[in-house]
């Protein structure tokens with residue numbers, strides 16, 4: 444029986460994924476190369492460090508440790524500037540309805556995000572207090588597709604992994620949820636997220652009956 448839900452943040456609750464892409468793309472362009480939308484799919488759910496390693500690899504660049512740190516810091520500064528001023532209006536369509544339902548029915552839910560910016564983003568959206576637990580890139584050592592972030596979230600919800608459902612928009616995150624032994628629900632493209640147990644284009648496609656059935660089954 445499923446008893447709790449773990450939400451990814453970027454690309455599931457809020458559309459920050461496009462701002463990550465724009466900020467990484469600017470960094471690449473400044474270094475003389477470009478990254479495609481297809482390559483960006485491989486960055487979703489992936490930690491900041493691993494994202495930069497991959498991007499530099501695609502561009503055939505190698506940099507000193509200091510330069511690597513500087514690049515990460517400036518990407519983050521650029522990203523934060525792009526998402527500043529986020530409010531409840533930036534919740535992705537259909538998400539609020541599901542969170543409201545869970546909260547009213549006292550079904551515990553957690554955040555399981557790779558982002559180190561997750562807490563301020565949730566605060567901006569005005570929904571921090573709704574979460575029973577928040578686990579983000581500051582709390583775990585192994586990045587998705589490692590299941591650590593979701594296993595820690597389950598532990599904080601006091602649930603077994605097999606009692607949890609994960610909503611994810613990234614290939615790495617679906618793999619992490621599957622490896623954690625949880626039910627995986629993909630939010631996004633069917634072709635890209637084919638490893639998920641269920642796939643929806645976005646939350647407007649998910650009706651509350653689907654959620655209720657999961658929690659009853």
Ligand code: B16
Pocket residue numbers: 451452453454460463486487488489490491494519555556557558559560561580613
């Ligand atoms: P930050 P999620 C992930 O968040 C993003 O999908 C990924 O693109 C980003 O690189 C990663 O967080 C780290 O984010 O630079 O803010 O620490 O999808 O797991 O919520």
Ligand code: MG
Pocket residue numbers: 451452453454455487488611612613616
């Ligand atoms: Mg995501």
